[in-house]
Amino acid sequence: MAAQPRWLDAREDRAWRVYKHAQEQLDSRLRRQLLQDSGLSEAEFRILAMLSEHPTGRVPAGELCSSMGWEKSRLSHLTRRMQEQGLIAREPNPTDARSSLIVLLALGRKTIEDAAPQHVQQVRQDFIDVFTPGELDLIGDLFERLLHHFAEEPDGALDEA
């Protein structure tokens, strides 16, 4: 099956390679910079950011998982480590004994408030400011199309040729 695949032509190959390469560079730059000036990983940053945007600073774990699109175990490992660092706490959810609430602690709030400005600045410098507003809209449109595509094809569907 699929003995004679359609290889990528020059245009396709170039788009894919360039995209991949740029994406990796961008990722590693932002990761390194964030780590250096705040000691946070991207994942930790996003957790703290989401908690700090929440009015109460107390969010059920499942909600974090689904809004990040993460696996449960990933969040579990991560929150355990963050708890050990004193950034957050985990406490039982009164409305559902299975669930747990992730709680932003004072140190976590301070950490994210210190880290955010520099991180935004980096995102600006390494991504936003490289494009015009129109191009940003375009990027939004194109990658939103990818998201729709993924939503329609739930991962395992390459059989029915």
Next chain:
Amino acid sequence: MAAQPRWLDAREDRAWRVYKHAQEQLDSRLRRQLLQDSGLSEAEFRILAMLSEHPTGRVPAGELCSSMGWEKSRLSHLTRRMQEQGLIAREPNPTDARSSLIVLLALGRKTIEDAAPQHVQQVRQDFIDVFTPGELDLIGDLFERLLHHFAEEPDGALDEA
């Protein structure tokens, strides 16, 4: 310093969030699918692909590093693991006693030749085919601009506001 950063406006924020989210989804889909139907990680796939494209199937480690944009230690760990799996071998480079040659073994060649068609098919399905040829060129142009930007700003340069 940087007490009052320019936060992202609605358009910028949307572009960044959508891009990030789509990129993560795309990555995790391709990684999972590749792993499932060939047992390879993306990194292993790329190494094998590059070796198999090379006429001799013997490439100096440093060359792999620079064309992938990887750190030396990453390649070292990876090639050790691949060697243990019998995919490649490492042998001394006759022209430079410090360097080593990464050699594609028969098992490695078979593995990549089996894996490549399906992987290309996945890249097509999850990326290429979602866009028009014109859009692919556009993506190539936009992300190439990112690469040029990175090349000009060698990582640590956010001081001079």
Next chain:
DNA sequence: CCGATTTGGGTGATGCGTCAACCTATGAGA
């Protein structure tokens, strides 16, 4: 009310990439 399934979450092993440190070979200058 009881049994089966589902849901929310946690655990341990494993593979991967980074960082920092290290070692040897090479090459350039005195």
Next chain:
DNA sequence: TCTCATAGGTTGACGCATCACCCAAATCGG
């Protein structure tokens, strides 16, 4: 030739994400 800086590569510790399970609470069917 000697010295010293640099380049190519390796190693070990560590943090992170995934996978495959596991567990208890909730929910649904009867």
